[in-house]
Amino acid sequence: MTPTGSAIAIAGAVRRGERSAREVVDEHLAAVEAREDEIHAFNLVLADEARAAADEIDRRVAAGEDPGPLAGVPIALKDNLCTRGVPTTCSSKILEGWRPPYDATVVQRVAAAGAIAVGKTNLDEFAMGSSTENSAFGPTRNPHDTSRVPGGSSGGSAAAVAAGFAPLALGSDTGGSIRQPAALCGVVGVKPTYGAVSRYGLIAFASSLDQIGPFAHDVADAALLLEVIGGHDAMDSTSIPQPAPSLSAVLDDGVDGLRVGVVRELLEGVDADVAASVQRAAEALAAAGAKVEEVSVPATIYGLSAYYLIAPAECSSNLARYDGVRYGLRVDADDITEMYTATRAAGFGPEVKRRIMLGTYALSAGYYDAYYGKAQRVRTLIINDFAAAYERFDALLSPTSPTTAFAFGAKADNPLAMYLSDVCTIPSNLAGHPAMTVPFGAGDDGLPIGVQVMADALGEPVMFRVAKALEEAVK
């Protein structure tokens, strides 16, 4: 029932003409058909479009062309990535029905590599949340236990990969929105170095923190997808002016001689089963030849506070444009100010409103220095402490999420408790560093646990080597 085969295996078979892309797509669409009602990974399934795209790939293969490294591989796209002519909602009523007139750079790049978009995945509205419960179109369920959340905000993408709807997915990560749901759904999730992947066409939540990254079943597939979407893009001023680093080539280099630090501060307050997994992961790396030690990165303890000042502030500005004038929802009113306030009150859900309010407050007259300005200085402290750690270590290790997947509603009434889900992932966003999660064991409840590997800016190659070693250790 569940489709098998990694993205690499599928693309290889399709390129060699051993499997048709159409057959691959049909198989995955059948999986969607079988379980999507239960999971609700997608806001939109692109069945007809995917079949047509698959037929085109097959035609090209038959004509002797090479459709690219992801030939015929189904991919699920988080519904905050703009897709030309295809509704892109951010799981918000305010954008319901909006069809962007352009494709995000990553959407162009995966299509150019031969991948086939099978659907737009559910998310917490505007990527604000850690459970996908904040979607205006209903929550996504964790394929491992449908009474639990998949994590968030990229819960739909994580669930789509975990449920076998697609071997690959794209998500976005502002404070952990790829890594935390990947961990909770038992898949690999990567937040690249800030600027490594173009943000053009990613609907912004917090611009200085947002990064697009891959979901996959294994580290090699994630590496391949990152190679496809990475590299400079002239449409994004914050794009690193370098080609994407080669990752696939270094995956099997091993960790012998690498220095790996386990971050003490990020183990505090996490569940015992999660901490135990991190401990076993550290031992596994040591067994594989790495030099593993505990390390302190003190300023990370301020990460959550800094994040919840910076991200809402940027979001309050990024989301101003949803005003009922040019696109999306409008609630008619007598004058424009009433139209604005009525449209935004009706179009945004409670969490989005809360963050807009928080961010507006933090930027308003008299508070800038105490809140946003201060948080930016804390960001510097975190970067400095990481820099000190990276003088002694090649990569760092920590839990991805303090807990395994939690039940629906468990944290819905307490924003702060929900925010704490991201306490381990946020520091990398603030520093702009790469970080990824690899499934490593299960919790006392039998649900997946993810271990986070972090590296210095542009340290993806070493990060992937460590991740690959952890994956090997689990096998």
Added chain:
Amino acid sequence: MSELVHADEWETVVGLEVHCELKTESKLFCGCRNAFGDEPNTNVCPVCLGLPGSLPVLNRHVVELAMRVGRALHCRVERSIFHRKNYFYPDMPKDYQISQYDEPIDVEGHLELPDGYRVGIVRAHIEEDTGKTAHIGGSGGRIHGADHSLVDYNRAGVPLLEIVSEPDIRTADQAKAYVSELRAILVATGASDGKMEEGSLRVDANVSVRPSHRATFGTRCEIKNLNSLRSLARAIEYEARRQIELLEAGESIVQETRHWNESEGRTSSMRSKEEAFDYRYFPEPDLVPVAPDEAWQATVAASLPVLPAERRARLADAAGVAPAEVALLVELDLDQLVLDSVALGADPRVSINRAQNEVAADIGNAGRLTPSSFAALVAMETAGKITATQAKQVLAAMLGGEGDDPAAIVAARGFEAMDESTLAASVDEVIAANPDQWQRFVGGDQKVTGFFVGQVMKRTQGKADGKAVTRLLQERARR
């Protein structure tokens, strides 16, 4: 408004903010055309429409123009960053404006007016323009009483350079001179087409008044919607009087933004009291700093043309006149012609007069004159070979395409200065024919001088030299 009793006891203080639309092919942050007058919403893309997911990328030429203007205004060109200025308005697609805030590209310069007065420049910064809103229903396209509005985003994202002066301006005329001079600099540097009527230059004036002896400034009001030099001057005069009247009546000035209504000739408060603005500036995370290095700055500096002030100084020096006297020539781009003509030995005064009157009147054909032909014409006039009237006619003929040899034109038309005795005879005939007017002239009535000169001109078919006629008349009156 009534006459002010104590107008001379007050001093007006003005600082100007000039928004200049930069002359580029494309917009500030996207590749859409930067063009005036196109069909609405035809020069738009995801970036300048603020569509979700779009990102800005800075136009290199905008930075270079800003650097050029900065140089021309004697500013320091600094490392600069962009901020977001957050407020809701339908002409602004993202509901924030990307603008340079506390770290602008150009800082601390000055602009010298033709009369030598220096106005300090606080800063010049890059920012994006808004779209255009048309108000439908109600009266005359005005916002109040309109039923609804229509928005065109062609102008949204057009690059602006906002140039902020120190409050060094003291009169409406000085404000006009400042804007004229700034406009000339912006045109000379290639930054602007200078078309105020198309909104390429838009001026806001910060106006306050204070008792003439006081050193501290009064409370200022910002006047918006000044779309011509005439509006600028009228608005400053109106606003200063309004403030003086309030103060003389014992009231105080409320710091606010006021809108100039050209047809009513008055300013009015722009917004309702409850509307509080809090722009929540923060650094634009989608853009990175602009930090021109020495090499780039040097390249830009080398590309600067000779600026109006230097052109005035150069000509004034050569002609031995005050710079202000040649301001018009520089504005008309005739300074080089005069400069070359003077270098060829032509009389500076006559050269300046002929250029700024006769040549200016047919400025489109000024290219038909060469320095040597112009200098030759001036030389014939100063040598008395032709009269001033004849010189003007010959110049008109040269501009009209009748060749660039003034001597040939003089010969063809039979122009020669009359000899003294023929002219004296004509003068005597005119006197004899008009005894009443002559009695008035002899009695000291200067007003009939023109009448006699005109009559002599008529009789000599314009060949007479007006100055010689006047001299002959005066000699005869003294007899």
Added chain:
Amino acid sequence: MPARISADDVRHVAKLARLAVTDDEVELFAGQLAAVLEHAQDVEALDTGGVAPTAHPLPLENVLRDDVARPGLDRDEVLAMAPAAEDGRFRVPRILGEAP
């Protein structure tokens, strides 16, 4: 820093953010915002004197594009997105004040 956020603070912020809020929401937000800001007190209390702010995780400068005009979007496609359009333009309800 305010230990609490008043209902008036919430209403003022909602107005700046152009969000219509009910009385219930005002009360809810006042409590929740205060809780988050209280959590941020550790950051407030930090001595960051001499620490430069990081606006951006990347040290990039001078990212520029050439001044070349390219065709934009088709107007029909653009206006088809609009909740209301008229005469080639976006139609909005009456505006109460001039732009600031």
